[in-house]
Amino acid sequence: MDENINYDESNIKTIEEGLVKIQFPEFEKVSSEAPVFYNPKMEFNRDISILAIQTFQELLNKDVNIGDVFGGSGIRGIRYKKEIDNIGNVCVNDINPLANEFTKINAENNNIEIKEDNFEIHKHEANIFLRNNGGRFDIIDIDPFGTPSFFIDSTAASIKRNSLLCVTATDTSALCGTYKTPCIRKYNAKPYKSEYCHENGIRILAGFVALTFAKYKKYIEIKMSHSTEHYMRIYMLIKKGSKATDDSINENIGYISHCKNCLYRESTIGLATSLKDTCPICGEKLIHAGPMWLGKIEDSDYIKHMIKLLNVKKLNTHNKIEKLLKICAAEADTNPSSYDVHVISKNLKISAPKIDKTMEKLEKKGYYAFRTHFSPTAIKTDAPLQEIKKVIKELSSTTNK
Numbered sequence: 001m002d003e004n005i006n007y008d009e010s011n012i013k014t015i016e017e018g019l020v021k022i023q024f025p026e027f028e029k030v031s032s033e034a035p036v037f038y039n040p041k042m043e044f045n046r047d048i049s050i051l052a053i054q055t056f057q058e059l060l061n062k063d064v065n066i067g068d069v070f071g072g073s074g075i076r077g078i079r080y081k082k083e084i085d086n087i088g089n090v091c092v093n094d095i096n097p098l099a100n101e102f103t104k105i106n107a108e109n110n111n112i113e114i115k116e117d118n119f120e121i122h123k124h125e126a127n128i129f130l131r132n133n134g135g136r137f138d139i140i141d142i143d144p145f146g147t148p149s150f151f152i153d154s155t156a157a158s159i160k161r162n163s164l165l166c167v168t169a170t171d172t173s174a175l176c177g178t179y180k181t182p183c184i185r186k187y188n189a190k191p192y193k194s195e196y197c198h199e200n201g202i203r204i205l206a207g208f209v210a211l212t213f214a215k216y217k218k219y220i221e222i223k224m225s226h227s228t229e230h231y232m233r234i235y236m237l238i239k240k241g242s243k244a245t246d247d248s249i250n251e252n253i254g255y256i257s258h259c260k261n262c263l264y265r266e267s268t269i270g271l272a273t274s275l276k277d278t279c280p281i282c283g284e285k286l287i288h289a290g291p292m293w294l295g296k297i298e299d300s301d302y303i304k305h306m307i308k309l310l311n312v313k314k315l316n317t318h319n320k321i322e323k324l325l326k327i328c329a330a331e332a333d334t335n336p337s338s339y340d341v342h343v344i345s346k347n348l349k350i351s352a353p354k355i356d357k358t359m360e361k362l363e364k365k366g367y368y369a370f371r372t373h374f375s376p377t378a379i380k381t382d383a384p385l386q387e388i389k390k391v392i393k394e395l396s397s398t399t400n401k
Contacts, residue, residue, distance in 0.1 A: 017043055017075065018050070018315065019082050020110045024073045024102055038073060045143075045233060046076055047315040048324075049166060051306040052224055052235045053139055054084050054313075056164045058305070063088035064138035069126050069151065070094060074103030076141065078110055081119055083313065091137070093122040093129040127154040134158035143168040149186040149208065156213040161240035165220075167209065170231045175201030177289070192289035194258055194265075195340040198227040198374045199297075203336065206234055206293035207253055211271075217241060219248035222295070223302040226324060227374055234297075248295075255290030256337060263347055264385050267294050267336045281385070298332035327373040334370060334380035339388055342377045345396065353395035355379060361391045 014023050015038060024038045057064045063086045068077040071092035081090045092103050100123050104114065112119050122129055126144070131154050140159055142148045148167050159165060169175060174182040177193035177200070184190055187208040191200060202225050210220050220236040227233075254269040259279035268275055275288050307325050310318060345352035359369035359379055367383035381388065 018079050020078050022073055022075045022106050041229060044317045046079055047317045047321055050083050051309050054309050055302060055305045057086055065089040066139045067137040068092045068141050070144050071103050072099050074106045078106055081112055089118040091120045091122055093124055095125050126151050130154040130158045135160045139164045141166045147171045147186050152209055152212045156216045159238050163238045165236045165238055168231055168233050169205050172201060175204055189291055190289055192258055192287055195343045196337045200289055202227055202232050202297055203292035205232060207291050210293055214245050214249050217245050219245040222297050223299045225297045252293055252295035253291050254294045255288050257286040257288050259284050259286055263344060265337050269294060294336050298328045300329045300332040303329040324373055327371055330370045331372050331380045335382055338372045338378040338380050340375060340378040344392055350396040353392055357395055358391055
């Protein structure tokens with residue numbers, strides 16, 4: 001990043017988001033080369049973060065201190081300070097001096113006194129900021145431009161027990177398997193580009209965090225996660241204990257094996273475990289993805305608390321958030337991966353039935369069936385693949401009569 005990048009002082013834009021007003025210099029495009037920028041698509045991310053952190057604060061029942069590791073214009077940290085109740089100290093960090101300057105301007109424009117209101121601005125490389133502030137924060141927010149993988153070890157070393165870690169990844173092409181080698185290099189996991197690759201991406205990211213934290217006898221409990229547009233976001237409760245960490249890794253880390261021919265897939269728990277070579281249904285070679293987190297990636301109780309708060313907070317993306325949270329709460333206790341009705345129908349060379357009809361028929365047969373936020377044409381179910389195919393065939397046959 002070029003710290004000396006020029007900007008036109010006459011081309012300063014002001015926007016309103018949540019309860020704050022933010023100024024920033026406009027550049028030709030949003031990129032890692034611009035030291036300060038505003039991405040309107042991330043308002044949704046910040047709105048959900050406010051709900052997730054407020055929920056955590058209420059469950060913790062004390063003032064919480066927040067470390068915003070990649071502050072930029074300061075919008076995230078300033079919104080946290082203004083819109084979350086019972087906030088203690090907020091530290092906004094960014095290595096770029098221009099970002100620090102605009103964070104100061106924006107804090108003052110929103111009636112935040114830098115010292116008096118426990119609002120701090122830091123200029124450090126992210127890892128140094130984290131290492132220098134070990135045990136200080138109740139919430140650490142990692143929202144970089146690209147991969148968060150470079151900062152997870154320092155986070156693991158410095159974060160304290162019973163804290164909340166919020167992590168964003170925007171390198172979805174790697175996590176979803178479009179580019180395999182970068183995923184292996186950054187996350188020590190092999191991806192696979194399937195119809196449920198966005199869920200796999202979340203699980204690979206969570207698995208990487210869990211395995212990194214395990215070195216420090218710390219383990220994660222995922223409270224909420226989502227894949228939206230160009231990024232993935234996970235909210236994790238951090239706990240500590242050597243035995244509990246061992247148990248968490250043994251119970252939650254593993255692989256997903258997928259058959260390209262018939263669409264069969266299965267999950268296998270275990271970091272160093274034997275995996276089937278061939279599909280038990282059609283005999284074709286199985287493709288393995290992982291290691292990844294195979295445990296829960298949503299907590300229904302936590303998300304329901306967020307939904308209650310949604311009705312109190314004034315958020316511009318209210319309707320979009322409500323839709324997402326309700327789907328995430330419903331799919332909280334489902335198995336890893338999902339089944340895309342359109343992909344299965346194409347595999348069977350028949351027309352795709354309606355999603356709701358497919359779910360209804362599976363439920364009548366005694367299986368659970370939920371929609372998933374990862375795809376509008378996919379469902380989460382405990383029904384075996386052959387049963388799903390049977391239902392789709394029956395519905396397609398009835399529709400075509």
